[in-house]
Amino acid sequence: MSTQIQEQESEQEEQQQGESVPAQQQRRMDQKRERAADEERQRERVESSLDDEDTRTLKVFRYDPEVEGKKDPRFDEFVVPFRKGMTVLDALMWARDHYDSSLTFRHSCRQAICGSDALFVNGSQRLGCKTQLADLQNPVRIEPLPHQEVVKDLVVDMQHFYDQMDAVQPYFNDDDVPDGLEEQRQTRENREKIKMSTRCIWCGACMSSCNIAAGDNEYLGPAAINKAYRFAMDDREGEAMKQERLEILEQENGVWRCQTQFSCTEVCPKDIPLTDHIQELKREAVKNNLKFW
């Protein structure tokens, strides 16, 4: 918010007022080109400084709907210095800060808890921050999550995933709770039963790995079903709410879509036994239906 910046702004405007529009355009293009050349030089400089270091090569998917040259997706290569303990996310950040500040990806916590950086790394869905570079084959291919639309570079549109999560009414029914400081009792066993399901960090890796979720976009998907499991199996939850949620799960785009591909379980960075939970809900639903026959 510095007016300092604004001052310069108006100066520039004044300069520009004299010029005709094409000239301005010309100047801007020149600047851009210069900038691009600069980047090229910068790149060479950084790369040659790495000559005698241990390095790794990243092949990163690039796409930007607005930027010339990136409208058609392409792969860029970045050579980054390697040190012990380095993760895929560290490498991406290094590449961004030293080569190309327009390299775009979500990240925040760097400790596998915010779920921002699920990526498609060497052919499988992983969290960038939880994947050691040392465990991967070089060069490392990094792409955005499959089955989701790419917004830019490694950023995908998560809205559909969020919608699916919301569709199972992912909240506790609190109509019938004790007053004040009185707590609802829950046995250890029951808490143990739902424990794994409560660990989900909404990274979307599972959904992206599931071919059914890809083919049929209405399928609730493993994460949402797991979320429903978390409540359906919690003894504290009221009967009516449980019934309602089971009904959602039993819709034709609910649990029955799952074909036990197990990909979700395999990629989940929180080791949630997703297939297990989905299967249990199918049985629960069948039992539930039989009661009504």
Added chain:
Amino acid sequence: MHEHDVIVVGAGGAGLRAAIAAQEEGADVALVSKLHPVRSHTGAAEGGINAALRDGDSWEDHAYDTMKGSDYLGDAPAIETLCQDSPQETMQLEHWGMAFSRDDDGRVSQRPFGGLSFPRTTYAGAETGHHLLHTMYEQVVKRGIRVYDEHYVMRLAVTDHEDPEERRCRGAVAYDIKTGDINGFVANNGVILATGGPGQVFDHTTNAVANTGDGPAMAYRAGVPLEDMEFIQFHPTTLPSTGVLITEGVRGEGGILYNKDGERFMFEHGYANNVGELASRDVVARAELTEINAGRGFEDDYVLLDMRHLGEERITDRLENIIHLSEDFEGVNPLEEPMPVKPGQHYAMGGVETDENGETCISGLYAAGECACVSVHGANRLGGNALPELIVFGARAGRHAAHREKGESQIKTGPSAKTEDGVVDTPVTPGEVGSPGDDVAADGGALVDAPAGEVVNRAVEQERARVEHLMERDGTNHAEIRADLQETMTANVNVFREEEGLKQALRDIRECRERYQDVAVSDPSHTFNTDLIHTIETRNLIDIAEALTLGALAREEFRGAHWRAEFQERRDEEWLKHTMVAWNDGRPELYYTDVILEGEDKEYEPKVRSY
């Protein structure tokens, strides 16, 4: 232009709680957050929530522990509010279905924590923050509260009265990260800042990349003082490559710290002859850094934490998650090799000055959570006291913003609370580059009594110009500036603080500011331009770093987390007071206010803090 009654900026624990509370008061609430709510850093908290729930425990004891932990720099009304409300708020989470760990009788479990006289830390496994965050987000979904996720709030829209206490906050300006649109948000009742910690001021931190202190920086420039910024908690055992926290449990179980010469330095160099590795966080952190600075660290960067002698069985039984953390984030198997560790920034005790309702001196502007300083943590936060702060003061701020019944607050805010001017001898002039005063404090231009929409619109226009300018020109990449800033902060304003170092930091910050004048965004895209966001954040980091360092240089004593080489004692006669830094026409102004030790029915006596 969007219009809501209450705008909550930030959707971590504090923001979500505030939004729910405001909505329950009948307000139309919007959450505006640069991350999707469940990605907030509250999710990283492990330990637990302090609440006096059981027979044999009482809120008074909790308050006493907190006051003592704060090294008597907490305000009693704030601390007592925290401790009184925490049981209620914690139970509220239980009623919302939070997956707390359970005792045999089915009640929520509590465990002992450092500095507490009773085991009152309520927890959910080693992932309490994750559960707290998700439970509250669920309630937000249930209530249908409007969430604008991936919207970066870049400026507050505040009227431009001369005296900050007369200013009104009318809304905020946000940048839609996905589309690049800049939108105004009009707040009919109030804006609540809940933007979390400023950990990215340092280059080694347990905080997320998104924790850039945006809220405090925006409030600061709008005229709200920042309080006690010099008090930063450092954690002694974090992994060097990422800052991931290795719990104290490792040392508790018998883990040993070694330097490069293979010495068990806690004993061999006499840092803690009796308890060794089990000494308190700050002592261990200082010891590690002394070793590293003396050239006895590995790669001049870290020491080793060894737990192999505990045996595989015991480790997998009690510290299993440490094995995963170390392997996943450091590539080291702690059953085979010792883990590298070093101290890292962990928590900021200071922040936006507020009263116990969360309100700042600008009417309609609130703050809650780690970005705020109601002053419950004083000079040092106790483990397990931040999460209750989020829910207690988040709820209060939300309620108050929606429905200003305005219980007269006991804590005074703003310049009128000033009791003493501050003087500090700085090597360079801090504050805005160029002539001061250009950057009008409130950023609202000449608008004083204009309608809300106009104030917001004006702010939107200014932000549009700023963004356009940053994107059009050529110049320095912010990443270099940010890296240099973090480096000097970690070198000079870290665990060790010496006068010369602090002055050097001020010089470096100054230089960063000057270089920032030429900063430019090279990514020309309007779609998900993180380059732009990070560039704006870097400006905020500079402002925060400066306020923090000024406070550290001024405070000539050793209190809580603030250690000064030249002053090795707590000096109550002179320093029992809060540091305030206010952005006054582009120049930081330093002053002090009193600490309130007067409780509801007792007066807290400063004692020697020993455990």
Added chain:
Amino acid sequence: MAEHYSSFSRHGTGWLLQRLTAVFLIGVLAFHFMLLHFVNHAADVTFMGTQMRMQQLGYFVTMIAFLVTATFHGVNGVYNALVNQGLAGTQRTVVKWSLVAASVALVLQGIRVAFAMTGSPIL
């Protein structure tokens, strides 16, 4: 999103039947294969042999049940597979009824064949 899950079709029944028929098929299919490839080599099959087997009531009924369950199991499987790939709307209705028609035809023809095999060409 929620309104999408209007209440009509509960797919649990289809799912359950698919499993139940599978269980039945395990036995029968194995039996069928054993009988017609290992006990009686396929190459040696004659109308006489077939007729002999088919005239036993138990065998006859089993084969009809085999036909019906296999048809249901197979066709329902195909239908599910298509739905999983995103088949929807009118297309789906068309495919559904075509499959039903094909199944009915198959079962009818199968029954005619079966009766023929008993030696009584009634149908």
Added chain:
Amino acid sequence: MSQSYDRGLVEDFGRWRDFSAGMWAWVFHKFTGWVLIGYLFTHIAVLSTAIPAAGGDPSIYTNTLQGLEDLLVVRFLEVGLLAVAVFHILNGIRLLFVDLGVGLTAQDKSFYASLVLTGAIVVASIPTFLVGQL
């Protein structure tokens, strides 16, 4: 401005190299299921020769079947059919267990076991199928 890039479904099949056990099991189960239902239709068609046969000329049926069996291709195809059926059965059993929630952690192993067993059974029965009247 907020367009996005939809990579569509095509990529799925391009990624077969990255598939894991559970995914292959799914692919094979599909494939074998389709083959089986296809076969069921043909099978009934062939057997339809029983209708004229019953009308008085049993040799139509016998000749058709034996004529087919005389062709080597058909015998090879039958081996294929056996492989397909055996895999579908074994993996079907695996899936039924998965539905019951039994042995989910060993799902990849049970898939490999189905494959190996299918292979073994098929190899073991080749003599029966191919010999005869070669």
